[in-house]
Amino acid sequence: MPVDRKQRPAAKDEYYEVFARQDSSVALTHVGSVAAPNDDLAQVRARFTFDEHPWREICLVPAATMIPMNKNPHQRTRVKAV
């Protein structure tokens, strides 16, 4: 098939954060993010992009559902060093 450069329809990607762990004794860790137009494609893209380990668990969180705690730059969370 010749390379088809047409972007039809225009891809409206959502962003997903990817979390994974190699075994049940460790916590889920953020390993990266993927962009995809829907959940199905996000899962497949994440599976083949972050395949450096045989993960015991890998899951996606739509970035749109994450609630940033420092949205107001004037109300940054400050942690005092002990």
Place this chain on the structure above:
Amino acid sequence: MTSANASVMPTLESELLCLADTKLVIGNWLVECTLNGRALPDFSALLGMAGSSYGDARALYQLLSDGREQYVHLERGRGSDEIYSMNLLDAPPQNWEDFVVTLWLCESATWTMLSGFLHHSNRVIGALARKLGEDAYFKIKYSLGWSRFLAGDPESRTQLEDSLAVRYPLALDWFGPRGGTDPLAEAQDRDKSIDELRDAFCGDVDDEVTALELAALSASRLESDAPWRPAARRRGPLPKALFEVIRFKDQLWAH
């Protein structure tokens, strides 16, 4: 390799070879289409799926071989008339929508066929069927994810429907003529008869077509002069141009 019934061994071997050769050809499709991916993660997904397809094919060749020599023959020594891949994959994809539809039909059909071997008396065959099913799950998810996205665009939607009209009868043809003999089911080497598997495949495809709100499918008869070859599950030899793409070209790289 062992079977519950030695008299159906040649049939079982050719059935597994049909699956292996189809995985080999779809792996080559995925590699050839990689540069058509729409985003960088698509490239890694397409190449990852290609790698798993080659792995599936080689695992089945290994299962079918008694020794190194036979494995080499299966993987690299056969001509175009000895490759048992689906007729569905003979014609190259015409556009991205056609590629997505063909990948979906191919993986759904092979997974439906493999699901009949999940409880095979030879545990290696059952385990391989499960492993190949895991690989097929992501390929089906990839093609349906793209289909859902493309169905939202009128022009792409028409192309999805056009592709289904051409490819669906070819995918159905892989299951053979309805009401034919099924020695593997009779020998209890396969859980379900080939007619039951074909019905399950049709049901899955119908469900997705309905969910995508595409035009209803018609199982029109194939217009092909070539006779049906039961052992190969196909009509005629592999096209020469496709054979040139899939044939093993450099023996020195083999290991």
